Amino acid sequence: MIERAAILSTGDEITTGKVVDTNSNYIADKLVEAGIDVVAVITVGDVAERIIWAWQQAIAQADVVISTGGIGPTADDLTTELVAKVAGVDLFFSEEVAERIRRIFASLNRPMPENNLKQARFPVGAVIIPNHLGTAPGYRLELKTPHGRKHLVVLPGVPREMKPMMEETVLPWLREMRGGGDVFLSRTFQTFGVSESGLDELVAGVVKEEEGRLAFRASFPQISLRVTVRGKPHEVGPRLDELSERIRARIGPFVYGEGDVTMEEVVGRLLKTAGKTLGVAEACSGGLVSHRLTNVPGSSAYFRGTVIAYADTAKTALLGVKPDTLRQHGAVSEETVREMAVGVRERLGTDIGIAITGIAGPEGGTPEKPLGTACLALATDGTLVSRRYQLWGNREWIKTLLSQLALDWVRRALLGLPIAEAGFIRR
């Protein structure tokens, strides 16, 4: 039975402060969701004796140890060798894994450095955890100790490889190993247009302590609210539904999705369902709206293209913005952004045209149009909406916020919600 977990991070980059250890945070979050108590997080650099110490401590404290890092191909990757040592077993060579690594390199027409085969070695008894996005698979290993069975889970340190491995293999296995007793069930609401403290005020008192637990998480530009209930397997579903309904009644207009969904996925689904196409004209958001839209698989079904008109000449040459409009009102104006939206919609022959212009800084602000001034416009067949915003933050913050705002406009247009009420996050 698995009840207590320890998380172990290996890497000089963490103990020397070069990198923030976000892996441990992600894993802790998932473990808590699965009803497992995290007793400790231990981080050590790439030094053999410290890694051994960390494993011994972690094993003594917990039923399962989840480790990230130290399984790359290079000389400073020591984890597998040391795990075998701690477990008191030999290493074996997996011809199957080696063959996969060779195939990856062959498909790239590149010679495989010999040291990559290090990633095909595992402690005897290890069960491989597939890694679809990299050469290094993970593994788990069961250990019998005087204090009971212990489970060691070894994953790569690269977040984009580690996370799918957790979701697809480790978490389902953990849930099974956890067995009976109370279970946890949670639901997450993704919101936009209200601050974390604003959200907190809106839901104040809606969930009693004995009913469930609320957790806010700001992962800019998303603010999510997770509600978790604990109880017998047959109780948690209905209770969660009931609490969710109460919460929705308070914050409904700000909720754009449930679960891990992103705004671009929501917009994509809505466009697909409505059978509508989208064209984008970006200036200061610099391509971020389009980048996000095209991160969604299948986006070519509704996204036709974008003109990023950074220079004024690009606005006239590619979008047909009148030189007069630019001269009279400037590039960051409702007049210009309206012509951009109409222009891109016409040129690409789409149902919807959305346009964004603004001043992301650090330079370019004026007293009339300070840093963070931004204008949006949305054109459809027969409608044209625009609005000016005053945003706040640095260049990256403003770009991100504008991309979220533009996508929210499209979402609102498709749902028939009032566009002009789309807000923006303030810290």
Place this chain on the structure above:
Amino acid sequence: MIERAAILSTGDEITTGKVVDTNSNYIADKLVEAGIDVVAVITVGDVAERIIWAWQQAIAQADVVISTGGIGPTADDLTTELVAKVAGVDLFFSEEVAERIRRIFASLNRPMPENNLKQARFPVGAVIIPNHLGTAPGYRLELKTPHGRKHLVVLPGVPREMKPMMEETVLPWLREMRGGGDVFLSRTFQTFGVSESGLDELVAGVVKEEEGRLAFRASFPQISLRVTVRGKPHEVGPRLDELSERIRARIGPFVYGEGDVTMEEVVGRLLKTAGKTLGVAEACSGGLVSHRLTNVPGSSAYFRGTVIAYADTAKTALLGVKPDTLRQHGAVSEETVREMAVGVRERLGTDIGIAITGIAGPEGGTPEKPLGTACLALATDGTLVSRRYQLWGNREWIKTLLSQLALDWVRRALLGLPIAEAGFIRR
């Protein structure tokens, strides 16, 4: 003498994944700068037995333990009480600190909750570390153990209070305690076009263990190599220069920058220096090249704009790609991408036009053009280069890789390096 440190974080918010522990990262960075080796970072929740365990472990491993969190006024703040227990001393009440807390509340015209006076209690022997931004001061405590003198440093968990306390009090004291010993100095090379293991092979043997330490870090799409030397203050500079030269001799062509620099910053600087302008035509990279370019402040000096031609109609309407070319060779072909590069360069009147097309998946692959097929072209006044690549990975990976590749093409074009030799990262 203080040489080895352990960092300790206390708080349920960390072990349940609600908050990323950035305090430890900050402290680790400062300690390394001060020449102190961080042997471990340990995080535990607000549970007495776990906090005691963590302190005991930390004290056993290090000369100094720096702890954050657990010294607030509420019932789950246990650190001070437990530090006293671990150190085997009683608590004392500081009337001076209590008076300051009372004054803070009075100045806010707010009643002081009684439990705030908890923050005026300290282990006997503690030296107070002032906190100008909050009610809870920190402290340090010296401990005599069979393994020598140990120093315990206790700080609040709120970053904006903790950081000035580190800078103003803890670090100066640490530097003094460290004495005139060795210092560390490091340099980081950013590379592209070679895998982590390939890099490892290239530099194998170039730095002897007693000379310095190499650390690789893959933060896709960047792979960096850091070299760190340790020695007397007057020795480390020249030694680092000498080692850097040796490393450059091996991996020079792959190095695009030193330090924290990104590829888009390097490209921006080169464009600015050369006084050249850039136009971009993206298809499957979906705006990521432009997003990265415009993340650099001041990019409007050289970046004019982009056409993201996702649909074929956008390629003809906005870039002038011939319908015949699309029909005969398809959207993902060297023929099409060459017309895209020429088209965007002409329409935006830029010195350089770069174009990217490909199949990012998960759908759209064919036997002749499988998933990951991509073509790039770069047009200048009088030159036109193109190449077809076969990439590997999921949608996000391929987009990221293509954006890095496109930027590297521009970099190579500006430096007069052979473009066709630009490679791509594999682990």
